[in-house]
Amino acid sequence: MRFLRPLIIIAGLVLIWQIIIWLSNVPHFILPAPARVAEAWWVHHATILGHASVTLLEIALGLMFGALLGALSALALAYFRPARRWLLPVLVASQAIPVFALAPILVLWLGYGIASKVAMATLIIYFPVATSFYDGLRRTEPGWTDLARTMGASRWVLLTRIRVPAALPALASGLRVATAVAPIGAVVGEWVGASAGLGYLMLHANGRVQIDLMFAALLTLAFFAVIIYFIVDTSLRRALPWQPDKLPTEQEE
Amino acid sequence: MLFTYIRRVLFPALLIFLLGGQAAQANDKLTLLLDWFINPDHAPLFVAQEQGYFAAHGLEVEMIAPADPNDPPKLVAAGKADIALSYQPQLHVQVAAGLPLTRFGTLIATPLNTLLVLEDGPVKSIADLKGRKVGYSIGGFEDALLRAMLARHGLTLDDITLVNVNFSLSPALLAGQVDAVIGAYRNFELNQLAIEGYKGRAFYVEEEGVPSYDELILVANPDHMDRAVLRRFLDALEDGVRYLVNHPDESWELFIRGRAELDDELNRLAWRDTLTRFALRPAALDRARYARFAQFMQDQGLIEKALTVKDYATVLE
Amino acid sequence: MTNNHNQPSDNPASKNSRADKNSCAGISLTAVSLRYEGKYLFKELQLDLPQGQCSALLGPSGVGKSSLLRLIAGLQPFEPSGRVIIGKNQAQLPGHLSTEIAYMAQQDLLLPWLNALDNVTLGARLRRQRPDHARARDLLRRVGLADYERALPATLSGGMRQRVALARTLMEDRPIILMDEPFSALDAITRLRLQELAAKLLRGRTILLVTHDPLEALRISQRIFIMSGRPARLSEARLPEGKTPRDPADTALLADHAELLHRLRAADGDSAPGVEP
16 A cells, blocks of 8 residues: 555646647647657657766765755854854855856856755755754753753763754754755756756756757656655655654553 | 825826826737847848837837747747747758757858868878867767768768767867867857967858858747748848848847947957848748758758658748 | 641741751751852752651742752852752862762753663763762662663753653662752653652652642642742742652542642732741
8 A cells, every 4th residue: 555655646746747738739849748758758768867966966975965064054053153153145145046057157166067966955955954954053942051060061061962963853854855955956056057957957858949858857757756855754764763753652651 | 194195196197108108008018038048140130129129010029038049949849838949940940859849040051160170280181180079969870970971971970980079169179179169150169269369261051061051040939920020020020121231330239239248359249240140031931941951960860760841831821 | 548748847947957966967057158140049948858758848949049049059159158968967168069969950961972771880980989880770760761782862852851860869868858849841741750760760769850740749848948039048848748650540649739829820920028827
């Protein structure tokens, strides 16, 4: 039943897609029918998967660096009071910069290889992780900090032993959001100058009016995005066993 | 007192003005999707607009600039707009992919594409590209063009490294990240380099083994097009080209009228270099030329089979 | 059983205070003032708690009971004109945390990512010392949770969690224990059980227990203070003699309970300082 459910969902979505095509008469060069896309996938699957591996690598590295940088920034903001005044506005501003302004600069410094794409993805992933973790660190249950202080905990111990573990669920939320936006980050990076990857493939197919191939690449990206999210979500739930999904049942004394 | 005045005098006058104006005109409306943001390649269109040539032929043309050059032909094929500015090489591929499109006019009758290098750079001839990096932006035909240009010198695409620099062609060349760029327009990127103080050297694709083609054409959907209206459009356009050729400086003023953001040095230099490339007879069609290019596309593997020209290009009588 | 009532002292600055100043682990407040949003919560408050006894602090909500407790714990700074002396004649500075104090709050404050045993040994870990697991296990056994040392707090009931908190408080082994309504979130029967457990295990330590339950105060404390008014003033109430935990059905206790309720109700509507019993 667990594996049947996603299959049913996929089948349902494909059906809706086909119905939209039948009803709305949209031309095939704007929205191709599922059958055409499936055929394109079958014919080009080697190419698609090859490009997919590049994008997956960008996503993985982007998640790693973005999460690391985000967590460190949150810690700095929580622990150093001056950091809050100086770093927080920069953090927020970083999200407002449109990619086409930033990408050429990144490409200039990091070249046209994978580094600039990973940098782009990192930038997009960094923010949700940093803000969620920082929020979690700020909102530590005040009772715990009181208790810890009466027990003689130093500021550092308070941070590492109480605030950080208490904020891990918030960090997990940020990581979930980051995982959901990571594919966008990688693809956006590819659009501004790449020779490989699903984003590049989609642009290329679009330019050659191979719309079926473009959608096949797009669906492949969506598929991998869901898989990655599922993996990250499960890992996070395993890593934080004290945060049960269901409400705990009260045991009788 | 003022309120009474507005009610009794101004408001009715306004109403008469608006409605009366409507009744008097009954122009045919056309939506035209440009290929890119407004630039000197579109000069005749704006001259025709500003000089009132469209209105004189009973037309009201709304010109829209897209952000993605791939969209306009698709939208015209889907019946959402009347006219699109597109590229001849693209047309061959689009029609082969089944899009209902037909070329009915030409705006720019020569290629604008070049292989661009720095004058002081290591590449003095195309043969020097061996083992070097060539930058391109994704449009779909760069490798075909390069293959043809390299073949003349006994080279293949394996002898060079293609780097996707997207639209930053000049910066990539100036920064030395690539040794040459393809897809640089002779009226734009060449001038961009000059403004930065660098001398560029262009290899014109039609001189290096690629058959000549029209860089900018006007396409419509053959199932929806009103041939009489579009003929009037071409007449107005021809008036625009004529005025442009005879009065280039006044035309520039018309181009930037109400569009002050277009008045910069790059556009002024590009304007000067584009003047000789506009189709003097927008409606005219050279079938053999189109067939020759279609054959080239087939030989390069970009399309499976070259179609007959009348299936995708037409002459409006 | 004959019941001797403790006569309440008329003056909270009792004549015992001078003797108590020499005690090892008493609490003494002199001229302590605290302001909240501009108004005085306490003004020049005087309080002496003798060593080894459990003193209860009752009063209406918002009068400042918890603030007083936090003030003594060192979590709440107060105006420099006041002095708090805890234990061995140390004058405590406002906001300075004493090492003689253990703190138990209304919420169990168990860290959800640690199991019961690790929660009990929390103090040692926070001070970067080696935890004494054997002693922790023994304490868990004494509060009746011997089989639960690996359990996560989410799997324990409210009463069980508060018992772990009690074990944690005992683990700290401090002479002075401050408790802020520790059992108020539990159901009546669990509360009775935990009161008895606490009375037994915490015997001999100096305890200041803030509670809103007069029955609880009568059951387990040796002195009862009522806090009322703004700025707050303290007055004592009488309670029965006898070893704690006292029988809730005892008639003398019930009589004192009725009187206490009457006084608390008066205190609730009171805005003038110093209500006389």
